[in-house]
Amino acid sequence: xxxxxxxxxxxxxxxxxxxxxxxxxxxxxxxxxxxxxxxxxxxxxxxxxxxxxxxxxxxxxxxxxxxxxxxxxxxxxxxxxxxxxxxxxxxxxxxxxxxxxxxxxxxxxxxxx
Amino acid sequence: xxxxxxxxxxxxxxxxxxxxxxxxxxxxxxxxxxxxxxxxxxxxxxxxxxxxxxxxxxxxxxxxxxxxxxxxxxxxxxxxxxxxxxxxxxxxxxxxxxxxxxxxxxxxxxxxxx
Numbered sequence: 019x020x021x022x023x024x025x026x027x028x029x030x031x032x033x034x035x036x037x038x039x040x041x042x043x044x045x046x047x048x049x050x051x052x053x054x055x056x057x058x059x060x061x062x063x064x065x066x067x068x069x070x071x072x073x074x075x076x077x078x079x080x081x082x083x084x085x086x087x088x089x090x091x092x093x094x095x096x097x098x099x100x101x102x103x104x105x106x107x108x109x110x111x112x113x114x115x116x117x118x119x120x121x122x123x124x125x126x127x128x129x130x131x
Numbered sequence: 132x133x134x135x136x137x138x139x140x141x142x143x144x145x146x147x148x149x150x151x152x153x154x155x156x157x158x159x160x161x162x163x164x165x166x167x168x169x170x171x172x173x174x175x176x177x178x179x180x181x182x183x184x185x186x187x188x189x190x191x192x193x194x195x196x197x198x199x200x201x202x203x204x205x206x207x208x209x210x211x212x213x214x215x216x217x218x219x220x221x222x223x224x225x226x227x228x229x230x231x232x233x234x235x236x237x238x239x240x241x242x243x244x245x
Contacts, residue, residue, distance in 0.1 A: 076232075116225045117225070
């Protein structure tokens with residue numbers, strides 16, 4: 019089975035902290051994604067990566083950065099956490115083709131206080 | 132621009148009754164459409180997809196979806212709902228912008244009452 023693992027299920031951080039969310043996939047997928055999920059807004063794409071060391075901005079990249087040094091790992095970084103970044107964060111991976119589904123991690127619920 | 136719309140925030144159905152969760156899409160070219168389900172405090176799980184061929188697609192847990200090109204719809208259906216089907220359902224489309232990414236609808240919460 020494809021496995022996408024996010025390093026934490028729940029995180030509580032203070033305003034201004036630098037926060038790292040880690041994601042690892044074990045299926046050698048080219049594409050990896052970070053989404054943010056908020057009630058009534060569905061999933062919004064923050065950043066995605068098509069290859070190692072490559073990254074593309076999604077719909078809401080402000081306040082975030084990413085790193086992909088190895089194919090299996092995609093990290094989301096909150097440079098200076100703010101309360102409006104309290105949310106569920108979902109990592110996903112997929113092969114580089116149109117007709118394949120994405121595989122999701124279990125999610126990280128981040129609370130910034 | 133590629134987009135997906137789920138017109139209902141919530142759908143309520145009694146156990147044993149048929150259910151439908153609606154989805155409409157806007158894409159350029161051939162659509163590649165997906166349904167995902169999310170249970171509380173979990174990530175999304177893939178249910179089914181339409182790529183080409185038969186307009187009625189069957190997926191996991193007894194779900195199916197009907198692709199209608201003229202109405203640009205891809206509604207999710209199940210003949211007999213279970214309480215355990217209560218969850219959040221997302222419709223999605225694959226889009227190419229230098230690489231393939233998935234665009235999601237806002238989600239529809241399904242409540243199945245016993």
